[in-house]
Amino acid sequence: MKHNNRKLLSATIAALITAGVAAPGHAQLEEIVVTAQKITQSVNDVGITVNAFTGDTIKDMGVASAEDIAAFTPGLTVSSPGATGVPVYTIRGVGFQDITTTSSSTVGLYFDEVAIPYTVMSRGALFDVERVEVLKGPQGDLYGRNTTAGQINYISKKPTHEFEAGFTASYGRFDVLDFEGFVSGGLTESAQARVAIKSTQSNRGWQQSVSRPGDELGEKDTLGIRTLLSLDLAENASVLLKLHYVDDQSDNQAQTPYDGRQVGLAETGAPYRPLNDYVLPGGANFGQTPPWYSLGDNRAADWTNSWTNPVTGETHSLRPGRDNQLKGFSAKLEWNLGDITLTSISAYDDFERLETNDVDGGAFSVQENINGTDLEVFSQELRLSSQTDRLLWIAGVYFSKDEADEFYNFFMADSIFGDGSAAWGLPTPFAAFPIRRLHTKYQQETESRAVFGHLEYNITEPLRLTLGLRYTEEERDWSGCTFDAGDMGLSGFWNGAIGATLGAGACGTLDDTAGAPTNIANVIGTADVNDAFHPFKTDISTEKWMGKIGLDYAVTEDFLIYGTLATGFKSGGFNGNNSNTTTQLEPYDPEELTSLELGVKATLLDRTLQLNAAVFHYDYKDKQESERAITFVGAIGGLGNVDESEIQGAELDIQWAPVEGLSVNLGAAYLNTEIKKWITPVSGDFDFATGTAVNVVTVDASGSGLPQAPEWSYNAMARYEWPVGEQLVLEVSADINFTDETPDPVREQNSLDDYTLVNARVGISDTEGQWRLLLWSRNLTDEYYYTGAFGGTNGGYVRSVGLPRTYGVSLEYDF
Known part of the structure; x- marks a missing residue:
């Protein structure tokens, strides 16, 4: 399949280039200006690997999310390794497959120089951007x-002195109506x-x-508003104020379950209802698929719209959907103090x-x-x-404080931990004492303080030294704790299994911390057994x-x-999944990465061709990774560290x-990753x-x-x-994006196939x-692909399948 995809890529490139050979004239590339190093400079003068996209390019490509950015950025992936609404960002194989809301990403996310520490906050609408910069490496x-x-840096378009206004309206398949508009201009001479x-x-x-004909999922209802106010406070000082708000009432995506035997696994990871009707002799649908x-x-796909608790009679709506709001404020002050600029x-x-x-689909x-x-x-x-002329220096301090409260309401009535054990006739304690729901609650507070410095010095006119x-x-x-629901x-x-006397709503996380008096x-077997929870x-x-430390030389x-x-590091953290024991909640360690990168940026053929290439080697210590935790109910979700690993690769742009x-753009990334030590x-x-x-299998x-x-x-x-004539311009454009297969080293069900999107x-x-x-049309060939795959712990295996072919029409108008 990969061979066919590469043949398709080669043929497409050849056809696109050949199509322009007969076109007359001469052109030069448009320069992209970035602020990746906190100063304004051409992307080709920056001594690090940066993929930059202008706002016009983003609009041309139909980019509406970080997932879309990843499709055009070799080496960047954005996936959903678990259906909790938490995306996972990975650059050059450096990522963290944790679906916990408060998980910190290995990829920094910045909106107008403001850090967004949790990826779940990054799913807001992407609009009215001046450019997007993807910086690679620590x-x-x-x-x-x-x-x-x-x-990833997202930079908004700034207020203008002259009046500007415009809109883009789009209508596409599945009755999706997009509208984006802006108004900009001067209020006074200084505002x-x-x-x-x-x-x-x-x-x-x-x-x-697949079980309820006519029932569809995927409705959209999002609204994003951004207001920026630029004020000249004095001749040498200005402030940029920003207010933003995003409201998302859309449906969430359901998962697609499949028979694991079709990909070399067991049919299912664990028995569950109503699979028993199809598998067990005597079942109502025995032998059927x-x-x-x-x-x-x-x-x-399929999903559960509602569930009624047989004990309390309470009915819960489980239809996948969002009721999410993000609101925020920022103020950027720049004050020119002669030869020094103060930025706040x-x-x-x-x-x-x-x-x-x-999650189960x-x-x-x-x-x-x-x-x-x-x-x-x-x-x-x-x-x-x-x-x-020869020296640039930046010195600063940083402080942040985050507060997080999470309520994780989990439903599993038909799993083997619920009523599935009795349905399958399994001799587990859950047959007599089914657990149908869990309430996991936790709070996290984080304070971060930093001092940083950056220096660029031209040793000679072409040779520049960078220190950071x-x-x-x-x-x-x-x-935190997992509570009775x-x-x-x-x-x-727990009362039936070990003689506890816990009441409704009690904490049910078992203390197995080594050396703890309440272990x-x-x-x-004592009157104090409840103290273990x-x-x-x-x-x-x-x-x-x-x-x-860096050196760049302008030949x-x-x-x-x-x-x-x-060097770079990411601090440790905690597991916010459902917990059966306290050892699941022990923090995982910080990770460290040492990077060596060599690159070249060449403007060729009378400034009509830009070639950027880089090779790199990463030494990765204690990579944070999801793994299994051994508890009384078996191996369930945990977090830990990969002791040692290495990454080598190359990129071409x-x-x-x-x-x-x-105009023709080509990008490619090659990765060779290896785990050196991880049991x-x-x-x-x-x-x-x-x-x-005990009896742990590794x-x-x-x-x-x-x-x-x-x-x-x-x-x-x-x-x-x-x-075409004197008044009109016609255009045609196309792109093809290929992502290779990504095997999982431990859990085969998490592996992804390669796919190509046109x-x-x-x-x-x-x-x-x-x-x-x-x-326009996206996924023109109607490729079947998936960006996430997981499952097996509670039941079957599932995939997060990508959108089918979509198409539509857009109108842009500037006043």
């Missing part, structure tokens, strides 16, 4: 937070404002229930959500969750900077230096070579304007007499590749425009650029 000497993988709005609406779903299985159909960035964001997801209750989340993030950055240094202190306090399910289980081994409270602190004005040695009107548990038993896991994953690290990813895009656009506009009409 960052920290210039930005508020540490990152091991790199970062300018810009207001932008984005709305996406659809009352028709793209997913179709369960109707919820599907492979190869983008639209086929203050920001506050509040994110609230009530979000329902169906069936019209039954094996694994559904409702997340109630409240995140508050405050940050303050102060920095001084100065620049002369950062010191960080970070503290996290965490408290008020129906005596979890409490009744279950010390209290089981209590919220787990702990804290962690990190103090760490990081740094980098000519159009040819730059560079090398960088850098080409922009070419061979003739007037034709991880996969199964075992729990011994109440010792309060520890897998030695040494020699395997890292998850979420495709060996190859590449894309090609071409756009050709030509005049998009195309045809448009017409006026020569003045005032209006533009565009016909």
Whole structure:
């Protein structure tokens, strides 16, 4: 399959280039200006690897989310390894497959220089952007937070002195109506404002229930508003104020379950209802294929709309959907103090959500969750900077404080932990004491303080030395437990299993902490057995230096070579999943990465061709990764560290304007990842007499590749425009994006197949650029692909399938 995809890519590139050979004229590439190093400079003068996209390019490509950015950025992946609404960002194989709301990403996310520490906050509408910058490799000497993988900078369009206004309206398949508009201009001589709005609406779903004909999922209802006010406080001082708000009432995506035997696994990871009707002799549908299985159909899926608790009679809506709001404020002050500039960035964001997801992909209750989340993030950055002909220096301090409250309402009535054991006739304690629901609640507070410095010195006119240094202190306090959901399910289980006397709503996380006086081994069989169940409270602190040194040499004005040695780290954290024992909640360790990168940036062929290439080597210590935790109910979700791993790779980025009107972009990334040392548990038993896991079976994953690290990813895009008469311009463009397979070293069900996506656009506009009409199609070949795969613990295996072919029309108009 990969061979065919590469043949398709080669043929597409050849056809796109050939199409422009007969076109007359001569063109030069448009320069992209970035602020990746906190100063304004051409992207080709930056001695690090940066993929940059202008706002116009983003609009042309139909980019509406970070997932779309990843499709055009080799080496960047955005996936959903679990249906909790938490996306996972990975750059060059450096990522963290944790679905916990408060998980910190290895990839830093910045909106107008303000850090967004939790990826669940990053799913807001992407609109009215000046550009997007993807920085690869460890960052920290210039930005508020540490990152091991790199970062993504989103930069909004700023207020203008002159009046500007415009809108883009789009209508597409599944009755999706997009509207984006802005108004910008001067209020007074010293004040300018810009207001932008984005709305996406659809009352028709793209997913179709396999068990309820006519029931569709995928309606959209999002609204984003951003207001920026630029004020000149004095001749040498200005402030940029920003208010933003996003409301998302859309449906969430359901998962697609499949028969594991079709990919070399067992049919299912664990028995569940109503699979017994199809598998067990005497079942009502014995020998038939369960109707919820599907492979190869983008639209086929299923989900649970509601569930009624047989104990309390209470009915819960479980239809996947969101009720999420993000609101925030920031103020950026710039004050020119002669040769030194003072910059202050203050920001506050509040994110609230009530979000329902169906993990099992069936019209039954094996694994559904409702997340109630409240995140508050405050940050303050102060920095001084100065620049002369030979020297640039930046020094600053950073402080942030985050507060998180999470309520994880989990449903599993039809799993083997609920009523599935009795339905299958399994001799488990759950047959007599089913657990149908769980309530997991936790709170986390994080404080981070840092001092950082960055220096660039031209040793000679073409030779530049870059030094960076950062010191960080970070503290996290965490408290949480998995509680009985008020129906005596979890409490009744423990009461029946070990003689506890827990009541409705009690904490049900078992203490198995080594040496603790309330370890279950010390209290089981006594009147104090209830003391083994209590919220787990702990804290962690990190103090760490990081740094980098780089050299770049301008061989000519159009040819730059560079090398960088850098270190990065990411602090430890906590597991916010359902917990059976306290050892699941023990913090995982910080991770560290050392990066060596060599690159070249060359402007060739009379400035019609830009070629950027880089090779890199990462030494990765204690990579944070999901793994199994051994508890009384078996191996369930845990978090840990991969002891040692290495990443080597290369990237290529080409922009070419061979003739007037034709532009061609090519990008490719190669990754070779290897786990050097990692022995991880996969199964075992729990011994109440010792309060520890026994008979633990482990897998030695040494020699395997890292998850979420495709060996190859590449894309090609071409756009050709030509005049028609004196008033009109026609255009045609297409792109192809390939992502290689990504095997999982431990859990085969988490592996992803390779896929290729093709998009195309045809448009017409006026020569003045005032209006533009565009016909477009995404996933033109209707490729069946999936960006997430998981399951097996509670029941079957599922995939997060991508959108089928979509198409539509867009109208842009500037006043």
